[in-house]
Amino acid sequence: MNVIKNTYYLTMRNIKAQLRVPVFLLFGLAQPILWLVLFSQLFQNQVKMMGQLAAQSGGANPYGTNSFLDFFVPAIILQNVLFGAAWSGTLLINDMDSGVLDKMLATPVSRVAIVLARILGSVVTLLMQIVVLLLVALIMGFRMQSALAAVLIAFAVALLFGMGIAGLSNLVAILTRRSEAVMSVSTFITMPLFMLSSSFLPLALIGGWVETVAKFNPLYWGVEAVRQPVLNANVDWGTVGIAFAILGVIAVVFVTLAANAFRVRTAV
Amino acid sequence: MATMQDSPHLGEESQPGGPISDRRSIIHTQDWGKAYGEQRAVDGVSFDVQEGEIFGFLGPNGAGKSTTIKMLITLVKPTSGSATVVGYDLVQQTNEIRKVIGYVAQEIGVDGRASGRENLELQGHLYNMDTPTIRRRIDELLTLVDLTKEANKLAGTYSGGMRKRLDIATGLIHSPRVLFLDEPTTGLDPQTRANLWDYIRRLNKEQGITIFLTTHYLEEADRLCDRIAIIDHGKIKAINTPSYLKEQVSGDVVNITFDRPELPTDDSRRETARTVLSQQTWVRDIQTADRGGLNVYVEAGNQAMPEIIRLLDQHSIPVVTIALSRPSLDDVFLKYTGRQMRDEADQQIKMNPWGGPRRMGGRPGGR
DSSP states (O other): OHHHHHHHHHHHHHHHHHHTOHHHHHHHHHHHHHHHHHHHHHHHHHHHHHHHHHHHTTOOOTTSSSOHHHHHHHHHHHHHHHHHHHTHHHHHHHHHHHTHHHHHHTTTOOHHHHHHHHHHHHHHHHHHHHHHHHHHHHHHTOOOTTHHHHHHHHHHHHHHHHHHHHHHHHHHHHHHOOHHHHHHHHHHHHHHHHHSSSSSSOHHHHOHHHHHHHTTOHHHHHHHHHHHHHHOSSOOHHHHHHHHHHHHHHHHHHHHHHHHHHHHHTOO | OOOGGGOTTOOGGGOTTOOOOOTTOSEEEEEEEEEETTEEEEEEEEEEEOTTOEEEEEOOTTSSHHHHHHHHTTSSOOSEEEEEETTEETTTSHHHHHHHEEEEOSSOOOOTTSBHHHHHHHHHHHTTOOHHHHHHHHHHHHHHTTOTTTTTSBGGGSOHHHHHHHHHHHHHTTOOSEEEEESTTTTOOHHHHHHHHHHHHHHHHHHOOEEEEEESOHHHHHHHOSEEEEEETTEEEEEEOHHHHHHHSOSEEEEEEOOOTTSOOOHHHHHHHHHHHHTOTTEEEEEEOGGGOEEEEESOHHHHHHHHHHHHHHTTOOOOEEEEEOOOHHHHHHHHHSSOGGGOOOOOOOBOTTSSBOOOTTOTTOO
16 A cells, blocks of 8 residues: 555655764753653652651552662653654654655655654654663663563553654644744643653652642553553553553544644645 | 637737647646735646647746746645646646656755665655666666766765755656756756756757746746746746747847946936937837846847937937847846846745745745
8 A cells, every 4th residue: 555655665764864863862862861860869769768668557669669760760761752752743844844845745655654654753763762761771770570561561652652742743743834833832741741740759649639630641641551560570451551542542643633634734 | 728829918929839739738727826815826827838848937036936836746736727737637636647747846855864865765665666666767867867976875965966966866766757847956056057957958858858947047948948938927928939039029139328337327318318219210129227228129239239329429328338139038028027037026925835934044046
């Protein structure tokens, strides 16, 4: 089928293009690695103390682990996906502004393929970044209880979450044709999503309205789903299932909206 | 089937050797246009292009050339009229058209972060060509545009001229019937421009590809095109071969100037001269020229020149310089539009195909 072939070749082009500007990839990795190092220094003792407190009253550490690193890495991975995917739309706008897109549109290439390839290109590049992040975390002492499940779930969640966010980013790009709009939406959405979740603290320790709001945050579900196999030998597949469902729906919705918007905008 | 005679915009002098109205035309448009709200970028345009010719749209910036080409390559939807390209209807059979045309935009559409070869490969895949054919075509094209040595280097490292050549090569990978070039040499240095003209001519002669180009360079239209259409404010003013059009601008052009550089400019001398000369029966036309002078269109310039000097002397108008030339396309343009091309300032904001304002920064031709 045309769409699939077109998408494949365009995605390869997008990935190669991103890899050939390593500055951006390194820049994208610098922040999560920095946060990983800094936050683990800040919060490691806190997690240990919570563990001791809980042990005294015979309970479990609300973090689910005594290692802040093990608790935090899943969140950092998805944060990387979140921030990275939110930028995807700006790359589409670059092609729009440079004449590359015009050139493509004069060919019989499938319009849907162009958008899909943009989204997939960004997501695949992000997955490559995650490999590096994981390696760095492992070197720092990150350990997974159910390693195989953890890696598989992490990549699956990252893929779905990335497609949803990249879909949204590209939708904004197609509707506004302005990088500034994409970046504004990105800033407006990514920080709150990251903060209003269990990324830094287990929800039980936060409480209040944040706890309620977080349950509606797809990032929260993604992080919890990845945390399951990382922190437990027995994975709670219920949590994982809910996460996949939520992230899957969001991905389908935004990718479809973006592809449709593009088709409509470029129709003759 | 309406012929050019039906079009109210063209006078009789556009007929012989001019517009061809023929079902077998490779491009045919009929009262065709694009309006953005109130503004008509292209207005009731009708023309035919024969297979194998190099056809040019000549006009200043903002005339509607780019909009025309973008409609022909199915990037922009027309709001009126009809058109066919290679026999396919522009609106009903859009995808069929895309398979048989090539397009090279004014701004270079080459991906700087891929090699020349990769650019061509991707393009081939976008046309659903099979890999062996793609490889063969790439080798042919790289030879044609002289990029074989640099094929595996990133296109971002190429010079401007090289990128343009690569751009043209990508437009040809699928052996299109028609190649559309939007302002092909705008912004290029004279050497590159001359080389490009060479490629385009060879392409046309050796491969039989029909070429449709837009330009605001008179020399380009004159040297490259078999026929040109002069377009201004979205309307076609004339269609014919460059030589025919130049011949229609009567005889010779005598250029006279009245101002010495060191003296203040004074239009009164020019206007008096204009009045005096326009009363002469052997003067066919008078237009204001550059540097405050006059272009006087006459039958035989060599006989007119002494007469002009004598007449103006009688009226105490000193002629500072006088020169004789054959009419150029600029004179043709002047005749059909009342303005010289050089006067045109590009004020209009160009819409890009998605209906949003196009970024204006740094692009030659003001698009």
